[in-house]
Amino acid sequence: MQNGKILVVGATGRVGGAAVEQLLEVGFEVRALVRRPEKGARLRSLGAELAVGDATAPDTLESAVQGCSGIFSALGAGPGRGGSEMVEYRGNTNLLSAARSAGVGRFVYSSVLMADHPLAQKVGAFREKARFEWELLAAEDVSSTILRPAIFMETLDMMLGGPVAFIPGRQRRPISLIAARDIARAAVRAFQEDVLGRHEIAGPEVVTFDDAFERLGRGRGKKIWMLHVPLISLSVPGRFSSYTRELANMMAFFDAVGFATDPSVLRETFGVPALTIEEWAREDR
Numbered sequence: 001m002q003n004g005k006i007l008v009v010g011a012t013g014r015v016g017g018a019a020v021e022q023l024l025e026v027g028f029e030v031r032a033l034v035r036r037p038e039k040g041a042r043l044r045s046l047g048a049e050l051a052v053g054d055a056t057a058p059d060t061l062e063s064a065v066q067g068c069s070g071i072f073s074a075l076g077a078g079p080g081r082g083g084s085e086m087v088e089y090r091g092n093t094n095l096l097s098a099a100r101s102a103g104v105g106r107f108v109y110s111s112v113l114m115a116d117h118p119l120a121q122k123v124g125a126f127r128e129k130a131r132f133e134w135e136l137l138a139a140e141d142v143s144s145t146i147l148r149p150a151i152f153m154e155t156l157d158m159m160l161g162g163p164v165a166f167i168p169g170r171q172r173r174p175i176s177l178i179a180a181r182d183i184a185r186a187a188v189r190a191f192q193e194d195v196l197g198r199h200e201i202a203g204p205e206v207v208t209f210d211d212a213f214e215r216l217g218r219g220r221g222k223k224i225w226m227l228h229v230p231l232i233s234l235s236v237p238g239r240f241s242s243y244t245r246e247l248a249n250m251m252a253f254f255d256a257v258g259f260a261t262d263p264s265v266l267r268e269t270f271g272v273p274a275l276t277i278e279e280w281a282r283e284d285r
């Protein structure tokens, strides 16, 4: 597919926002689903059409999908907002139903690496993405692409407090990271080149969390100090905060299993020359 209109869901987010920009750049028309029109001003200025709707409200999706040739969903409930089941599973299922009713035959979905790993099922954002993956794969009248990205490089910034990186757990196992922009690039290629199926995607390096912060510091020209916090220290606050509980379960999963994948897929299957952590850090200074 080289042109046509793509409905981008999660368009005000990191991956969805980058996808809107890149789809427009290569000649697609874009309709961006937004919950609040004021958040869509930047998308409109780029050239996207806005559709106001909510993935959890099916009646708002009928008109949003009309006339589209494809859907890109980078929907995210966000950490601790407690909405994984409602947003990531039901929201995406509602989108898929709306697409099928309107005869939209192409669906590209940004999920997460290892979504269905048995030890990741305590993490709502993983479990509910895995459930939706099955729904999407079972929809025979829709051609689907499932992207399973590694940890976003942008997440490293969320772990920083000034010059200190707070790392729950010892985290000695290998992990992969990817820039949100490169996930969007893979999504655009999936539409352009009809890349179907499920693909794990990651940037070029397989590192530990400590290595990742060292590279981030080098790219930014700043020293980053690593502070490892015992996982157990999250268990009491985790009783009162769904955000902390979800974070603790996810970091315990990374600590036990790691979170690494083959870096060659992004380049070889999608033709995306992915950013390294240092390159991303220099660009994002």
Ligand SMILES: NC(=O)c1ccc[n+]([C@@H]2O[C@H](COP(=O)([O-])OP(=O)(O)OC[C@H]3O[C@@H](n4cnc5c(N)ncnc54)[C@H](OP(=O)(O)O)[C@@H]3O)[C@@H](O)[C@H]2O)c1
Residues within 6 Å of the ligand: 009, 010, 011, 012, 013, 014, 015, 016, 033, 034, 035, 036, 039, 053, 054, 055, 056, 074, 075, 076, 077, 078, 087, 091, 110, 111, 112, 113, 125, 149, 150, 151, 152, 153, 155, 180
């Ligand atoms: N962070 C990581 O390391 C990582 C790794 C792998 C996968 N992922 C996953 O990748 C996906 C994209 O991540 P991201 O960082 O780009 O997400 P993000 O910046 O948090 O954006 C989430 C988007 O979803 C939208 N949204 C939430 N609920 C909605 C609803 N009910 N109806 C319509 N839109 C709704 C938000 O809209 P509003 O602006 O209105 O809130 C926003 O546009 C997420 O599912 C995330 O879990 C993240």
